[in-house]
Amino acid sequence: MIKVDNVKKSFGEPPIEILHGITFEIPDKSFVSITGKSGSGKSTLLYSMSTLDHPTSGSVYFDGVEISSMNEKEVHEFRNLKMGFIFQFHYLLPELSALENVLMPARRTGQHIARRKRAVDLLTEFGIEEKLDRLPRQLSGGEQQRVAIARSLIQEPKYIFADEPTGNLDSANGEIVMNWLKKATRDSNTTVIYVTHDPDFAALADQKILLKDGRLEI
Amino acid sequence: MIFLAFRHIFARPKQSLLTLLGVSLGTTAFITFAAIMTGFQTFIIDQLVNNDAYVKISAKEKMVSEKDLNESLFKEKNHVFWLTSPSGRQESAKINYPLGWFHKLDKDTRVLAYSPLIGAMVLYIKGGISLSGKLQGVDPVNQAKVTNIASYMVQGDYQSLAGGGNRIIIGIGLATKLGAKLKDTILISVGKSDPIPFKLSGIYKTGIVNLDDTVGYAHLRDVQSALSRPSEITDIAIRLTAVEDSQAFAAEYSEFTDEKVQSWDQSNASILSVFSLQDFIRTFITVAIMIVASFGIYNILNILVNQKRKDIGILRSFGYDPSEIQNLFMIQGLFLGISGGLIGLVLGFVMSLYLSTLKISGMTDNMRINFSPKLYLMGIGMAIAASVISSYLPARSAGKLNPIDIVRSGE
Ligand SMILES: Nc1ncnc2c1ncn2[C@@H]1O[C@H](COP(=O)(O)OP(=O)(O)O)[C@@H](O)[C@H]1O
Ligand SMILES: [Mg+2]
Numbered sequence: 187m188i189k190v191d192n193v194k195k196s197f198g199e200p201p202i203e204i205l206h207g208i209t210f211e212i213p214d215k216s217f218v219s220i221t222g223k224s225g226s227g228k229s230t231l232l233y234s235m236s237t238l239d240h241p242t243s244g245s246v247y248f249d250g251v252e253i254s255s256m257n258e259k260e261v262h263e264f265r266n267l268k269m270g271f272i273f274q275f276h277y278l279l280p281e282l283s284a285l286e287n288v289l290m291p292a293r294r295t296g297q298h299i300a301r302r303k304r305a306v307d308l309l310t311e312f313g314i315e316e317k318l319d320r321l322p323r324q325l326s327g328g329e330q331q332r333v334a335i336a337r338s339l340i341q342e343p344k345y346i347f348a349d350e351p352t353g354n355l356d357s358a359n360g361e362i363v364m365n366w367l368k369k370a371t372r373d374s375n376t377t378v379i380y381v382t383h384d385p386d387f388a389a390l391a392d393q394k395i396l397l398k399d400g401r402l403e404i
Numbered sequence: 405m406i407f408l409a410f411r412h413i414f415a416r417p418k419q420s421l422l423t424l425l426g427v428s429l430g431t432t433a434f435i436t437f438a439a440i441m442t443g444f445q446t447f448i449i450d451q452l453v454n455n456d457a458y459v460k461i462s463a464k465e466k467m468v469s470e471k472d473l474n475e476s477l478f479k480e481k482n483h484v485f486w487l488t489s490p491s492g493r494q495e496s497a498k499i500n501y502p503l504g505w506f507h508k509l510d511k512d513t514r515v516l517a518y519s520p521l522i523g524a525m526v527l528y529i530k531g532g533i534s535l536s537g538k539l540q541g542v543d544p545v546n547q548a549k550v551t552n553i554a555s556y557m558v559q560g561d562y563q564s565l566a567g568g569g570n571r572i573i574i575g576i577g578l579a580t581k582l583g584a585k586l587k588d589t590i591l592i593s594v595g596k597s598d599p600i601p602f603k604l605s606g607i608y609k610t611g612i613v614n615l616d617d618t619v620g621y622a623h624l625r626d627v628q629s630a631l632s633r634p635s636e637i638t639d640i641a642i643r644l645t646a647v648e649d650s651q652a653f654a655a656e657y658s659e660f661t662d663e664k665v666q667s668w669d670q671s672n673a674s675i676l677s678v679f680s681l682q683d684f685i686r687t688f689i690t691v692a693i694m695i696v697a698s699f700g701i702y703n704i705l706n707i708l709v710n711q712k713r714k715d716i717g718i719l720r721s722f723g724y725d726p727s728e729i730q731n732l733f734m735i736q737g738l739f740l741g742i743s744g745g746l747i748g749l750v751l752g753f754v755m756s757l758y759l760s761t762l763k764i765s766g767m768t769d770n771m772r773i774n775f776s777p778k779l780y781l782m783g784i785g786m787a788i789a790a791s792v793i794s795s796y797l798p799a800r801s802a803g804k805l806n807p808i809d810i811v812r813s814g815e
Contacts, residue, residue, distance in 0.1 A: 229812065233808055233811070233812070238720075238721060238807055238808045238811060239808045258725065262724070262725040263723065264723075265722060265723035266722055266723025266724075267723070269723075270722070271718075271721040271722065273718075273721075273811060275714075277714055277715075277717070277718040279408070279411075279718070279719075280715075281408070281411040281412060281415040282408070282411060290408075290719070290722065291723065293407065294722070294723055294724055294728070337722075341722075349811075
């Protein structure tokens with residue numbers, strides 16, 4: 187379970203407050219959308235929740251453990267083992283093949299050999315079993331994003347954070363990607379929190395967070 | 405991180421190869437320079453050490469002082485005033501009581517051999533040519549034990565001096581200038597009396613111009629009588645069992661005598677100071693080369709870190725920590741530096757092998773090249789040091805990048 191408690195976030199000097207005290211809870215195994223106009227603070231909220239950024243004030247708890255109470259090492263381990271990230275731009279490492287990219291998080295703890303079968307299974311499920319050894323530039327945008335999703339799933343994380351995962355794809359490919367994401371997490375213990383502009387994709391969520399000017403809109 | 409580091413290196417073969425080449429060339433240049441220079445220096449030092457004694461005791465030239473004259477001339481008077489102070493050499497320098505020295509040297513276990521000498525500046529005259537130079541009166545048997553002169557003979561026999569009878573051996577340079585051949589008669593003028601004829605019974609060649617062009621050797625007794633200084637000597641040349649003892653030995657003997665006691669390095673201080681200048685220049689050039697090579701690594705890594713901001717952001721997002729990111733780039737710099745250094749060692753070795761087959765004009769031997777492992781250790785040490793230093797800053801800046809800034813900026 188994730189608990190977001192009165193999170194505020196300011197940028198700059200003098201500080202301009204972007205998030206004005208956000209509070210909500212997300213139960214385990216949820217599929218959660220964050221929507222709102224451009225500039226309403228969706229990305230800011232997502233990153234403040236996900237350890238990549240820190241709230242200016244307020245707290246974020248994962249299963250009762252406050253992020254700010256973890257030390258550096260614990261944060262890195264937490265990211266590596268419990269979290270997956272998907273960004274608008276696929277961000278694959280260009281020197282590595284599709285399969286190697288998927289296994290990169292597992293490589294940190296030397297698990298890339300043990301996880302290889304899972305990686306192949308994921309890529310097969312996503313329809314790119316023929317292209318395991320291709321470099322990112324030899325894949326289409328949609329295929330690249332599917333590899334990125336496979337990578338976010340490789341460690342069987344408890345939480346996946348996705349910032350407009352379909353933002354760079356045409357609607358057909360976007361739909362494929364979202365459906366895979368939903369399908370891949372449906373039978374697992376994974377919570378997915380994704381930012382999206384698209385009402386159709388937002389409709390897939392079991393919990394919807396709507397932001398307006400840095401405040402929750404119920 | 406090694407895995408990804410190598411992928412980075414091989415994904416940019418041209419850049420990597422260029423950097424590698426820079427370090428290799430730097431190391432090759434270092435090895436080659438150092439091998440030639442230190443090889444040459446060792447050769448010269450070898451010559452210096454072996455052509456001259458390890459330690460030489462030389463008579464000190466005593467100058468006349470007011471006090472000396474006051475005492476002998478005006479003993480009873482209290483105050484003597486000189487209009488012009490007395491000056492000049494008291495007499496020809498000679499070693500006082502040489503037998504005392506011989507006894508002492510006989511007993512000293514560090515001494516391998518010693519040889520009394522008398523040296524004088526003379527004119528070598530043949531035909532219409534007269535050249536100034538130095539004539540050394542030697543005890544041929546002992547002199548051969550103290551220096552390697554006997555092994556430098558190119559014509560005639562060194563031991564021909566042993567019989568006495570005004571025979572002389574001169575250096576090849578001097579012989580050429582005089583136009584003297586074996587068995588020719590050379591006149592030697594010591595200033596006061598008529599020139600005295602000596603018969604040329606040998607020619608030596610040390611390779612050191614200073615000796616080969618000016619110094620002649622004759623029997624001690626012949627020179628003593630030519631100079632009208634019977635049984636006087638001016639130097640004692642000493643060879644020790646270990647050359648490393650020379651300095652300590654000279655210092656110890658200096659303590660209790662007025663005579664000048666000098667080890668071989670003191671006698672050749674001017675040449676050795678040229679060497680230290682050479683060493684300085686070599687160090688300077690080497691450091692310059694290494695700085696250039698370091699800049700190569702530094703630049704490449706800096707560019708790479710900038711190009712790889714997105715990759716760093718994504719790696720951080722799945723839990724790689726700053727030190728792992730830093731390692732990613734350190735490994736690349738170190739790999740290029742170390743492998744470049746190793747290639748440089750091999751190339752330097754090959755160069756050295758080739759150079760050691762070349763002859764230098766004017767020398768009979770091939771070039772002396774230093775193949776000491778120390779040199780190669782220094783070479784690789786420098787390559788490693790240069791790559792550590794030049795990789796550290798870019799790698800650290802990569803480690804310090806904040807993932808959120810990268811991820812948010814999108815590009
Ligand atoms: N690092 C930053 N420094 C200053 N302002 C920022 C920074 N990041 C985001 N903002 C501002 O915060 C607001 C919300 O941004 P963001 O969370 O990216 O919105 P969204 O993702 O909903 O489009 C925007 O006005 C943006 O300009
Ligand atoms: Mg955004």
